[in-house]
Ligand SMILES: Nc1ncnc2c1ncn2[C@@H]1O[C@H](COP(=O)(O)OP(=O)(O)OP(=O)(O)O)[C@@H](O)[C@H]1O
C-alpha cells in the first residue's frame with residue numbers, strides 16, 4: 001500500500017493539557033481510515049493540525065514521503081487536504097455556488113458561476129449526491145449543508161478528506177448516501193479520515209482505524225481483525241458492556257406534567273411548521289419524538305420553551321397554562337432544556353465554565369443577592385458539578401469553548417439537570433458523545449425518569465429512542481403520525497411513519 | 502495565526518500611508534508632528550492639566566459607551582447625549598433653581614444632566630425594541646438633532662441679553678460653577694466622579710448580575726434568549742446608563758469650563774465620537790478606558806497645538822483619530838477571527 005500521509009511524533013499542548021502526545025498517524029492512498037477515541041481524546045486537535053489550524057509543538061508531517069509545513073488551511077488546501085468541520089463555516093445568505101466559489105483559485109475569470117454550477121451538477125449526477133446549486137444556504141438542512149462542504153472539498157481537488165463526526169446530524173438515509181459517496185471516492189484513490197463515535201459505522205465502512213486515548217495513540221489496526229468490543233476496549237482501556245435495552249416495564253403515573261393541545265406554530269418563513277398537535281407527557285414518562293429533522297420538531301420545542309410564539313392551541317405544565325408566557329417563566333416552572341445547537345445556543349463559548357453553569361440560576365440565591373454575584377459560591381458550585389458529572393476540564397475558569405464536544409454536552413446536562421426539573425426537554429442529548437458518555441447520559445435520564453421527571457426526547461437516533469422511550473410519537477410534516485407504545489413499536493414501523501407512508 | 506500578523510501589518514501600513522499623506526500635503530514630517538503633539542500634551546505642567554481636563558469628558562463618554570458595546574448595542578450617540586446633559590444643567594442653573602446654594606445646585610445639575618442624557622439615549626432604545634430600528638442610525642441622527650437644538654437655544658430663547666449678541670446663554674451664577682484645581686481648568690469634582698464611576702462600572706461589569714447579563718447578551722444573543730434573559734431590559738439599562746454618563750460629561754463641560762451654554766461645537770469638540778475609539782482601545786474595560794482617555798486627552802491637546810505651531814489644519818487630529826480607529830478595528834477583527842478558530846478547535 002502506498003503511504004500518502006505520515007504524521008510523526010505530533011505533540012500539541014494547551015496550557016497544562018497535552019491534547020496530542022507524540023502521535024504517529026499514517027494514511028494510505030485510497031483508504032477510509034477511522035479515527036476513534038472517547039470525548040476529549042484529541043481527535044479534532046490532531047486533524048486541526050493536519051488542516052493547518054493549529055501548529056504542532058513537536059512533530060513532522062510528510063506527504064508522499066516529502067516533508068511539508070502546513071501553516072494555515074490555505075497551505076493544507078494547496079496540498080490537497082480538505083476538512084469538513086462539525087460546525088460548518090458557510091455563508092448563510094450566499095447560494096451554494098457562491099459558497100463553493102469562495103476559496104477556489106482557478107476559476108474562469110468570466111462567468112465563474114457557470115463553470116462551478118456545471119462542476120456541481122456533474123458531481124451530484126456522477127455520485128448521485130443531490131444538491132440544488134442555486135438555493136441560498138440558510139434554506140438547507142444540516143445534511144444538505146454538509147453536502148455543500150463536501151462538494152467544496154471536491155471542487156478543490158482534495159486528495160485527503162477529513163470528516164469530523166459527519167453523521168451526527170444526518171438522517172439514516174443521508175448517512176447511507178454519504179457512505180456510498182465515500183466508497184466511490186475510495187475507488188478513485190481519494191483517502192478519507194473519518195472521525196466518529198458510532199462503532200457500527202466504523203465496522204461498516206472503514207478499512208483501518210486508529211484509536212486515541214487521553215491524547216496518546218493506542219494503535220492502528222485493520223478492521224477485519226477486530227470487533228466492536230475490541231474497539232471499545234481500545235478506546236476506554238477497559239471493557240465496556242455494549243448494553244441492549246434492559247427489560248423494564250413501561251411505568252408512569254397518571255399525573256400529566258406537560259399537556260399540549262391543538263398546537264399550531266409557524267416557522268421562520270411564516271409557514272405552519274407544527275399543525276394541530278396534541279399530546280400529554282406523564283410523571284415518570286419518557287416520550288420520544290421520532291422524525292426526519294425539519295418536520296417541525298425544532299419549532300415544537302421552541303414553542304414549549306417559550307422561544308417561539310404559539311399561533312393557536314395551548315400548552316400546560318402541571319395544569320398551569322404557559323402558552324406564550326415567555327421563556328423565563330416557563331423555565332422557572334422547573335423545565336430543563338437541552339438544546340440541539342449546543343455551541344450556538346447551549347453555551348457561551350467565550351465565557352468560563354462557572355459562568356456557563358449559572359446561566360439558569362445566576363439571579364437566584366445563593367449565587368446572587370439581587371445585585372452582586374458571589375463568585376466564591378459560584379466557583380464552589382461549579383467545581384462540584386464538574387466532578388459530579390465527570391467533565392474533564394483543567395478548572396472552572398477556562399472558557400467553555402475550549403472543551404471537547406462531549407464535555408460541552410456534559411456541561412449543559414450538568415447545568416440543566418441540577419435544577420431538579422419536573423420536565424426535561426432533550427434535543428439530541430447524546431449527539432457527538434462517545435459510547436461511555438452516551439451510556440452515562442442515558443442512565444442520568446432514566447434516573448430522572450425514576451425520580452418522576454417527565455421527559456420529551458427528540459432524537460434522530462431510532463435506537464436511542466427505542467432504548468429510552470415509553471412511547472414514541474412520530475412527527476411528519478408538522479403533524480404527529482401516531483403515538484406508539486414501546487412494547488408494540490418496531491424500528492420498521494417507525495421508519496415508515498417517519499417518511500410519511 | 503498568519504492572518505493575524507497580516508492584519509497587524511496591514512493596519513500599520515494604513516497608518517503609515519495616512520501619515521505620509523499628511524506629509525505630502527503639508528510637508529510636516531510625522532516625527533516632528535508627533536514630537537510636537539507629545540510635548541504640548543505631556544511636556545509641561547500646563548499641558549498635563551489641559552490633557553487631564555480633556556480626558557474627563559472622554560472618560561465619562563467612553564465608560565458609558567463601553568457598557569452598551571459590551572452588550573453588542575451599538576450606541577454612537579454619546580455626542581448628543583453629552584449635549585443634552587449640558588442643556589439640562591443649564592436649565593437648572595439658570596431657570597429652575599438659580600438661587601439655590603451650591604451644595605444643592607451642583608448635585609441637582611449633575612442629576613438632571615444625567616437624566617437628560619439618559620432620556621436622549623432611551624429614544625434609540627425604544628425605537629430598537631418597539632420597531633426594530635437600527636440603533637446606530639438612530640443614535641447618530643440624534644447627535645445632529647441635539648447639536649441643532651443647542652444651537653437653537655443659544656441663538657434663540659436662551660440667548661443672553663448681556664453678551665453683545667454672541668450666541669451664549671447668560672453666565673451661570675457662582676453657585677453653579679464647579680471648583681477647579683488652582684488656576685487650571687481641571688474641574689476636579691467631575692474627575693473624581695468619573696474615577697469613582699469607572700470603579701463602579703468595573704464592579705457592575707464583572708461582579709454584578711446586570712454585568713453578567715450584559716456579557717451573556719454581548720457574547721451570545723441566542724444563549725441569552727435560550728436562558729430567558731430579559732434582553733429588552735438590558736438594552737434599556739445600558740443605553741440609559743451610558744446616556745447618563747455622557748450627560749454627566751456635558752454637565753462638567755458647562756459647569757466646569759464654559760460656565761454657560763454655547764454653540765454645540767464650542768462645548769464639545771467631538772468628545773462623543775472620540776470616546777468610541779477610547780472605549781474600543783480600552784477593550785471595553787472600565788479601568789483601561791480611564792488610561793486611554795488620558796492618552797486621547799493628550800492627543801486632543803496636541804491637536805490644538807499643532808494647529809498653532811505647525812500650521813496644520815484643525816482636522817488633522819480627527820484624521821489621526823480615524824487612522825487609530827481603523828487600526829483598532831482591524832486588530833479587534835483579527836482577534837475575533839483568531840478566537841473563533843481556536844474555539845473551533847474545541848469543536
Ligand atoms: N483551543 C483549545 N484550548 C484549550 N484546550 C483545548 C483546545 N482545543 C482542545 N483542547 C483540549 O484538548 C483536549 C482534546 O480535545 P479534542 O477537541 O481534540 O477532543 P476530541 O477527541 O475531538 O473530542 P470529542 O469527541 O469530544 O470531539 C480536550 O481536553 C480539550 O479540552
Ligand SMILES: [Mg+2]
Nearest residue numbers: 043044405848
Ligand atoms: Mg472533536
